[in-house]
Amino acid sequence: MTFLLALAAATLPVPAGEQPVDPYVVDNANAGAVPVRGDALWQAFHGQAGVGRIVDSLVLLNTSDPRISDIFKGQDLVRLRRTLKEQFCYILGGGCDYTGRSMKDAHKDMGLQTADLAALIENLQKAMRDEGVPFGAQNRLLAKLAPMKRDAIER
Numbered sequence: 001m002t003f004l005l006a007l008a009a010a011t012l013p014v015p016a017g018e019q020p021v022d023p024y025v026v027d028n029a030n031a032g033a034v035p036v037r038g039d040a041l042w043q044a045f046h047g048q049a050g051v052g053r054i055v056d057s058l059v060l061l062n063t064s065d066p067r068i069s070d071i072f073k074g075q076d077l078v079r080l081r082r083t084l085k086e087q088f089c090y091i092l093g094g095g096c097d098y099t100g101r102s103m104k105d106a107h108k109d110m111g112l113q114t115a116d117l118a119a120l121i122e123n124l125q126k127a128m129r130d131e132g133v134p135f136g137a138q139n140r141l142l143a144k145l146a147p148m149k150r151d152a153i154e155r
C-alpha cells in the first residue's frame with residue numbers, strides 16, 4: 001500500500017517553476033503537527049494573504065542572513081515557499097492540505113544545528129511581527145513548530 005502511494009506521489013506533476021524531487025508518500029502527517037481547532041488563529045495571521053507575506057518574507061530573511069544563507073544556496077526556493085505556505089496554512093487551521101515531505105526527509109543530511117534553528121525562528125518572529133500578528137498568536141505557531149526540532153536538527 002505504501003508502495004502504491006509512493007508511486008502515486010511519483011506520478012504527480014511537478015508544479016511550474018519547481019524542480020522534481022524523489023518520490024515520497026503525500027500525507028498531511030508530513031506537516032509534523034496537527035492543526036489548531038477553529039479559525040481564530042488563521043484570522044490572526046490574516047489568512048492566506050498574511051501567511052503568503054510571512055513566508056515570502058521569511059525566505060528572503062533567511063537567504064540574506066549571513067548566519068544561515070549558505071544553507072539555502074542552490075535549493076528550490078519556489079518549492080520551499082509553496083510547501084511552507086501549505087504547512088503553515090494546514091497547522092493554523094486554514095484548511096489547506098500539506099503536500100510536502102516530512103521534516104525528517106526534508107532536512108536529512110543537511111547537518112542543521114540548534115543555532116541554525118534559532119536564527120530561522122528569529123527571522124520568523126520578525127516576519128510575523130512585520131505582518132502585525134499578535135504576540136500570543138505568534139507563540140501558538142512557534143509552539144506547534146517546537147517539537148519538530150528533533151526531526152529537523154542534528155544536534
Ligand code: HEM
Pocket residue numbers: 068071072075076079080083084087099100101102103106107112116117118120145146148149152
Ligand atoms: C521547525 C523548523 C522548520 C520547519 C517547520 C521547516 C519546514 C520546511 C519545509 C516545509 C520544507 C519543504 C519540504 C519539501 O520540500 O517537501 C523545508 C525544506 C528546507 N528547509 Fe526547513 N524547516 C525548519 C527548519 C529549518 C532550518 C533550521 C533550516 C536552516 C537554517 C531549514 C532549511 C531548509 C532548506 C534549505 C530546505 C530545502 C531542502 C530541499 O529542497 O531539499 N529548515 N523546511
